[in-house]
Amino acid sequence: xxxxxxxxxxxxxxxxxxxxxxxxxxxxxxxxxxxxxxxxxxxxxxxxxxxxxxxxxxxxxxxxxxxxxxxxxxxxxxxxxxxxxxxxxxxxxxxxxxxxxxxxxxxxxxxxxxxxxxxxxxxxxxxxxxxxxxxxxxxxxxxxxxxxxxxxxxxxxxxxxxxxxxxxxxxxxxxxxxxxxxxxxxxxxxxxxxxxxxxxxxxxxxxxxxxxxxxxxxxxxxxxxxxxxxxxxxxxxxxxxxxxxxxxxxxxxxxxxxxxxxxxxxxxxxxxxxxxxxxxxxxxxxxxxxxxxxxxxxxxxxxxxxxxxxxxxxxxxxxxxxxxxxxxxxxxxxxxxxxxxxxxxxxxxxxxxxxxxxxxxxxxxxxxxxxxxxxxxxxxxxxxxxxxxxxxxxxxxxxxxxxxxxxxxxxxxxxxxxxxxxxxxxxxxxxxxxxxxxxxxxxxxxxxxxxxxxxxxxxxxxxxxxxxxxxxxxxxxxxxxxxxxxxxxxxxxxxxxxxxxxxxxxxxxxxxxxxxxxxxxxxxxxxxxxxxxxxxxxxxxxxxxxxxxxxxxxxxxxxxxxxxxxxxxxxxxxxxxxxxxxxxxxxxxxxxxxxxxxxxxxxxxxxxxxxxxxxxxxxxxxxxxxxxxxxxxxxxxxxxxxxxxxxxxxxxxxxxxxxxxxxxxxxxxxxxxxxxxxxxxxxxxxxxxxxxxxxxxxxxxxxxxxxxx
Numbered sequence: 001x002x003x004x005x006x007x008x009x010x011x012x013x014x015x016x017x018x019x020x021x022x023x024x025x026x027x028x029x030x031x032x033x034x035x036x037x038x039x040x041x042x043x044x045x046x047x048x049x050x051x052x053x054x055x056x057x058x059x060x061x062x063x064x065x066x067x068x069x070x071x072x073x074x075x076x077x078x079x080x081x082x083x084x085x086x087x088x089x090x091x092x093x094x095x096x097x098x099x100x101x102x103x104x105x106x107x108x109x110x111x112x113x114x115x116x117x118x119x120x121x122x123x124x125x126x127x128x129x130x131x132x133x134x135x136x137x138x139x140x141x142x143x144x145x146x147x148x149x150x151x152x153x154x155x156x157x158x159x160x161x162x163x164x165x166x167x168x169x170x171x172x173x174x175x176x177x178x179x180x181x182x183x184x185x186x187x188x189x190x191x192x193x194x195x196x197x198x199x200x201x202x203x204x205x206x207x208x209x210x211x212x213x214x215x216x217x218x219x220x221x222x223x224x225x226x227x228x229x230x231x232x233x234x235x236x237x238x239x240x241x242x243x244x245x246x247x248x249x250x251x252x253x254x255x256x257x258x259x260x261x262x263x264x265x266x267x268x269x270x271x272x273x274x275x276x277x278x279x280x281x282x283x284x285x286x287x288x289x290x291x292x293x294x295x296x297x298x299x300x301x302x303x304x305x306x307x308x309x310x311x312x313x314x315x316x317x318x319x320x321x322x323x324x325x326x327x328x329x330x331x332x333x334x335x336x337x338x339x340x341x342x343x344x345x346x347x348x349x350x351x352x353x354x355x356x357x358x359x360x361x362x363x364x365x366x367x368x369x370x371x372x373x374x375x376x377x378x379x380x381x382x383x384x385x386x387x388x389x390x391x392x393x394x395x396x397x398x399x400x401x402x403x404x405x406x407x408x409x410x411x412x413x414x415x416x417x418x419x420x421x422x423x424x425x426x427x428x429x430x431x432x433x434x435x436x437x438x439x440x441x442x443x444x445x446x447x448x449x450x451x452x453x454x455x456x457x458x459x460x461x462x463x464x465x466x467x468x469x470x471x472x473x474x475x476x477x478x479x480x481x482x483x484x485x486x487x488x489x490x491x492x493x494x495x496x497x498x499x500x501x502x503x504x505x506x507x508x509x510x511x512x513x514x515x516x517x518x519x520x521x522x523x524x525x526x527x528x529x530x531x532x533x534x535x536x537x538x539x540x541x542x543x544x545x546x547x548x549x550x551x552x553x554x555x556x557x558x559x560x561x562x563x564x565x566x567x568x569x570x571x572x573x574x575x576x577x578x579x580x581x582x583x584x585x586x587x588x589x590x591x592x593x594x595x596x597x598x599x600x601x602x603x604x605x606x607x608x609x610x611x612x613x614x615x616x617x618x619x620x621x622x623x624x625x626x627x628x629x630x631x632x633x634x635x636x637x638x639x640x641x642x643x644x645x646x647x648x649x650x651x652x653x654x655x656x657x658x659x660x661x662x663x664x665x666x667x668x669x670x671x672x673x674x675x676x677x678x679x680x681x682x683x684x685x686x687x688x689x690x691x692x693x694x695x696x697x698x699x700x701x702x703x704x705x706x707x708x709x
Contacts, residue, residue: 032088032120036256036613036620038062039092041075041102047127048098050234054243057545059602059631060257061611063092067102075109080116090120093615094250099129100225118222123250125226131189135227136197136218144189144212145205149230151176152186152203154214154238160200164253165245167582167650172201174230174238177536184238186230188212196220197227200249201242215242217249226250237536240543241577244650251633254620254672256613258631258646258654260585261578263542263570264549264592266322266452266472267557268419269479271344272329272363273299274555277480279489282503284480288372300482300555301333304346310557311353313564317571319586322549323347324359324419324452327405348409355588356411357452361402363421366395367428367436378431387432395425395442403446417589418443418467419452426453426464440465450593455548461596470593473541473550476534477566482559484526491530492519527565535569542574547587547595582650598629598656620666622659629656630664637669 038055040062042048055062065072073079081090095113103110117124131137131144140146154172156165174184188205189212191197199213218225226249232239244259275286276298285295314320330344347354360366368379369388380388399418406413420426425439443451444466451464455471462469481487495516496502506515520529538550556563574584587595605611611624620638622630633654638645645666646655657664 031616032090033084034090034093034120034122034615036061036251036254036615036622037092038094038096038250038255039080040064040096041067041098043067043098043102045098045128045231046233047228047231048096050232050239050243051096051125051127051246053234054247055257058247058257058259058633059599059606060247060251060255061606061613067098076112077116080112081120087616089614090116090122092122093255094123094125096125096127096250098127100126100132100135100227114221114223117224121224123224123226123252125246125250126228128228128231131187131213131229133192133195135225135229136192136195136216136220137187137189137213137227137229138192140187140189140212142189143205143208143210144187145207146185146187147206148182148184149174149186149188149203149214150183154201154203155211156201157199159198160215160245163200164249165200165242167244167579168241169577169579171577172238172241173577175236184230184232184236186214188214189229191216200245215246235540237540237543240540248652252672253633253635253652254615254668256611256622256630256632258633258656259545260547260649261542261545261574261582262547262587262592263319263538263574263584264322264547264587264589265567266324266357266419266549266551266589267554268324268359268551269329269363269554270302270323270325270347270359271333272326272554273301274479274482274553276300276482276555277478277486277490279486282493287480288370288377289375291372291375300480300558301329302343302554302558304342306558306561307343307346307350309561311350314353317568319567319571319584320353320355322355322357322588324357324551325402325406325411326359326361326363326421327402327409328362331405344409348411351409351411356406356413357417357419357589358399358402358406358413358415359419360398360421361405362398364390364394364398364424365422366390366398366420366425366439367432376431389436389438390425392438392441392445395436395438396445399442399446399448414588414590415447416449418446418448418450419589423452423454423457426451426458426469429457435464440467443467450590452551452589461593461600468593468597470589470596471548473538473548475538475550475552475563475566476530477552477556477563479553479555481562482555484560484562485522487530487562488520488522488525491525492516526562531565531569534566535573538566538570539573542570542584547585547592549589549592581648598631602629602631615668618668618670618672620664620668622664622666624659626659626661629658631656632666634666635669635672637671639667640665 038060040048040052042064044066052062052064080092081088083089095117101110116122126135129135131140138144152174154174156168156170156172177183188203190210196219197216199216201215202211202213205212214230215226215228218227226246247255275284277284278295281290281292281295283290283292283295286297310321330341333341367390369390370377371380382388403413403415425436427434443464448467451467451469453469453471455473458469459471461471478487478490481490493503495506496519497507497515498504500519506513552563605624605628613622633652634645636648636653638653646653
């Protein structure tokens with residue numbers, strides 16, 4: 001029988017009055033259809049924006065309503081639910097609000113949401129809310145805490161580990177990047193007396209022996225809320241660690257979209273040598289922009305011992321590096337050393353320990369021919385003023401000669417992957433405003449399908465003839481540094497003001513570069529400043545479901561081996577944060593390109609309204625155009641045609657499934673009820689007196705927390 005929503009009988013006041021009256025959740029309409037889409041109601045604050053960004057990155061469909069817009073739709077029963085083919089339909093599987101109630105008192109919109117959530121057992125996330133009885137918590141003035149939590153090490157509770165945050169090892173560190181800046185504000189509190197509240201993430205309440213909730217589930221009046229009492233933005237590590245669990249809680253682990261924690265590292269210029277930074281000249285002899293007559297190149301090149309170290313490091317970390325090689329580097333070295341090249345011999349002997357990528361034979365610049373008589377260089381031109389481009393034949397030779405050299409050496413190279421020297425051939429602003437027109441033809445000549453690009457220049461994928469670009473994150477471990485002191489000296493030159501002896505680049509580009517307050521110490525600056533910063537940036541990419549690879553250079557694995565502290569910081573740091581069921585995913589270039597390509601196609605299909613997905617009981621149905629690859633996350637035990645669905649990751653099953661002519665049908669396990677959260681642990685600590693539920697005198701209760709914290 002169709003259920004009628006009587007939203008006019010429910011008031012916000014009635015909800016508040018029900019706080020102290022625990023109620024059992026009403027069963028969802030047994031035959032209702034629940035669409036796999038999330039409703040995000042935003043007030044423009046960073047918390048709801050962060051959750052929306054998480055959904056977007058994973059490919060989870062959502063509808064966003066901006067409360068600050070006068071032309072926004074009204075949230076009423078018709079907006080939330082209707083009937084399709086005679087069946088009740090809930091249009092959203094979860095609701096995200098800026099706080100526990102962002103609407104005016106006695107708002108019919110909040111009443112409509114509450115009735116909707118109760119009728120269809122739809123969970124609600126309070127993205128950042130004040131600790132108060134209406135959210136299941138005592139006011140912080142009753143033995144709690146309000147203030148900064150920078151540097152706090154929060155902890156996932158047993159209920160969190162057995163519930164939505166089971167992919168975490170336990171500790172959730174809060175960032176503290178600057179002692180002069182408050183980076184995260186929180187309300188720490190314990191459950192209100194009689195409240196059915198289960199803390200999932202807690203932190204110590206300063207000055208007490210108690211722990212207060214930062215993330216917890218509040219069940220009341222037939223509804224479920226995930227109550228988050230700390231402010232965050234999409235980039236902060238504490239949010240990135242908890243984002244997966246927030247989505248898992250709100251969807252019951254059943255949603256379109258999928259995410260992984262990816263990390264791949266390309267090492268460029270293998271077999272070649274990289275020019276070294278000169279701290280006296282403040283340039284790199286051998287580079288086209290270092291024109292000082294006293295500039296004498298001092299190349300950096302790995303040794304056989306560095307290969308052994310790389311092999312041992314990979315085995316210890318369970319991680320594989322991608323080596324972008326230049327065969328001419330070894331040929332030239334043998335010519336200069338009576339046929340000897342211990343480095344190449346050792347790499348070839350250990351070739352199966354690594355993944356290999358064609359980086360062209362000589363590392364030649366494959367765009368326009370460079371006029372280096374001026375600084376910075378410019379594109380050379382013909383007499384008629386047209387650009388003098390490197391020819392198709394020259395580009396093709398660079399690709400083919402390197403491939404042949406690798407084949408003779410027995411390197412396991414995939415011919416469809418290519419990294420050009422300096423990502424050349426692609427446009428380079430400001431000097432070269434378009435791709436070399438011969439590049440696409442040469443790529444076709446050699447069967448190249450995946451072409452590396454610089455993410456700092458072009459973060460999006462695009463096609464170049466037959467190839468699709470794979471943007472790579474440059475790590476701020478410089479190609480022209482083999483020793484820590486060299487890295488620090490160049491870092492100081494770039495990131496300090498002219499008055500401090502620097503280049504002034506940071507002064508001239510204040511919107512993209514920040515000047516350091518003082519130069520780093522040459523002896524300690526690398527380990528104390530650069531390594532932690534680069535580790536944080538790279539780990540941020542890992543935690544953001546970003547598959548794009550990072551790249552460094554062979555020089556960074558030589559001499560002082562300065563890349564390893566950064567890479568160790570990422571991998572070792574990751575291991576302390578995540579459970580074994582959530583490993584780092586280490587893909588090669590082709591697979592990364594495919595992942596990015598699928599995401600773009602999926603986003604286009606969803607945005608154009610071509611995809612319909614819904615749940616009825618334990619059946620998931622997804623409809624869309626044939627051939628579209630669908631990302632989906634489902635509970636363990638989900639099947640497709642009697643076989644296990646997708647791959648196990650982070651306690652769920654997730655992955656890509658291509659639609660055929662018929663709709664995709666998945667069967668959830670019987671345990672996957674609409675309410676998947678564990679039973680609440682009951683009221684607050686026994687023996688504690690019930691607090692006065694009125695707002696205490698002097699306490700500012702924000703209507704929309706997050707905007708100013």
